[in-house]
Amino acid sequence: MGDYVGADLRALRASQGLRQAEMARRLDISVSYLSQLENDVRPLTAAVAARLAETFPLDWTDRRMARGRRAASLVDLLDDPLFDGLDDRGRILKVLERQPVLAERIVRLHSSWREMQERRSMADEELAVSAAERGRLPWERVRDWFHEAGNYIHALDVAAEALSAEIAGAPPRETDLAAFLLARHDVVLRDDSKAIGDGVLRRFDADSRRLTLGRALPPETRRFMIANQIAQLSFGGIIAQIVSASGLPSVEERHLLEAGLANYGASALLMPYGLFRRHARLVRHDIDRLRERFATSFEQTCHRLSMLQRPDALGVPFFFCRVDMAGNITKRHSATRLQFARFGGACPLWIVHEAVAIPDRVLVQLAEMPDGVRYVSMAKGLVKPSGSYSRPPRRYAVALGCEADHAASFVYADGIDVEGPGTPIGATCRLCPRRDCDQRAFPPTERPIAVDMHLRRFVPYRVL
Structure with missing residues (x-):
């Protein structure tokens, strides 16, 4: 028997802007049969599944991948000792799979509970700060802001993707970026043989409208620096709105967030979401093949792969x-x-x-x-x-x-x-509960230790 996929089918049809009759015609099935599938009256057969994959290759595959991730999350959830003793887990999984919205809420609730447990176990923070909020440095607050945002900033990502298509090239070359910078923002690109030797990678003079780059910069770094300047000038309004809504209290934190968002915009401009995600899937996330295709550095490419968390087009979670x-x-x-x-x-x-x-x-x-x-x-x-x-x-x-x-x-x-x-x-050692690790630098903070004066091992104590 096949799966019940009513919610996925309804969402797919809505995303395509199709009425039931048009959807049924494309799949070569009757409207009543489609209605039964969408209402989970009948399960999906192998034949209809094949026609869905053929008719909507990317969108249906995306939804099946999302469904698979949701199923994996539910299995992981039920494996938690919190749910020990539940009878007939298979039936529970089937019920939740037929109620995707409810399943999503339960997974989210469980994830929040696990995060709370993780926070409680972070006793090593007490060794570095006297108060969680007061002791955090500005860069730590900004780092945490990006983490809490899932490292995906929708408004900025979508704007960068649209601008990348407008500039031309897939991806845009350095000459394309420099020409756009001059035509749209009246900024001239200049090289400076001393800039990189002095530790300066990029310098922008707003008065003279001049962007100076070090001559010795690698080509992929030059492109990123130009893209960063384009992001600052083209997405200034979006960045300002995000920073204003961030709630970060200090000027230093807000400036650091602005810099991070400009880097995000540059990355999304050089590796536009849809195109980059498609190629990443085609080459199975081979970094060297991707960096060759998009003329980016190894680090830039890896970092971009960790950003592919657009809700309707998720990438592999890295x-x-x-x-x-x-x-x-x-x-x-x-x-x-x-x-x-x-x-x-x-x-x-x-x-x-x-x-x-x-x-x-x-x-x-x-x-x-x-x-x-x-x-x-x-x-x-x-x-x-x-x-x-x-x-x-x-x-x-x-x-x-x-x-x-x-x-x-x-x-x-x-x-x-x-x-x-x-x-x-x-x-990290202070949080790791393993008892038999020879590589320990510190004992775990939440476990007692025993020291035997007559016995010496690689680690001078035993974790109890």
Whole structure:
């Protein structure tokens, strides 16, 4: 027997602006049969499913993927010990699948409950701040703002996508961007051989209407800097509205948010949502193929993949982060259940730390968190030239990953047995409950420890 897909069918028909008769004609079925499908009187057959996929290849696939993610979320929800003792889980799942709105609300409620539990376990914050709100630095508040927004800013993303199509090129070349900057905003592009050597990547003089870039900037960085200036000038009103509604209290925080939103707009301009998402799916999120197609850097491409959370066209939920040589997480976002520690370094067993020391080589890993969720992650060490012998180059690594359930859509999982054992990792030592880790830097804050003066192991204490 097939699935009951009434809600998905009604939503698909509404998105296409079709009446039942037109929809039925396209699917070569009767109006009454379509009505029965839409009202969950009859299940979807394999033949009609095939015609839906053929007639609406992208939209129907998107809805089926969303349905699959919802089903996976429901399975994960019922696996929570909170629901131990429930009888006939299969029947509960079927009922919830036939009530997608109710299912979505329950998943959201459970997600909120889990976030609350996670916040309660973040005792390591007490070691860094005396008061949660008073102690946070401006950049931390802005980082949290983007995280709470899901790293997707709809108004800005849609505006950038429309402007990208207007500028020409797919994606727009540097000459296209420079010509638009001059024609629309009367801004002239200039090169400065000293700019990058002085540590300045981009300088805009509003009085002379001149944008100066360092000559030594890589081509993809030059394009991003020009796109950033276009975003500031073209989306200033949108950015101002977002900043005004953000509720951030200080001038520093609001300016940092403005800068972050300009970078977001530049990314969305160079990698417009619909086009970028389609190509990402076609190449199974192969970063090198995507960066070649969109003339972007490895880091820019990874970061953009973590932004694909448009409600009606979701991408694969990824986590993304950037880690420096000292292990500090300088950028982070997660659309998965994996949450990075707000303070302290990441788990030393995570492959991203090895990648920092081995630039220009892609490393992959299957990792398992203490809650049993498994992730396929890709990490690559990068080096950004400074433009001067007197200034050391910047060395860091970026990591991109997804839950193992999405391995088929992630080319980097091809060489991994996703059913095999994964490397056990944690968010950070102070929060990790694992008792038998030889790599511990600190004991977990919520577990007691025992020290045996007559026995010495790799870690000088035992977690109870």
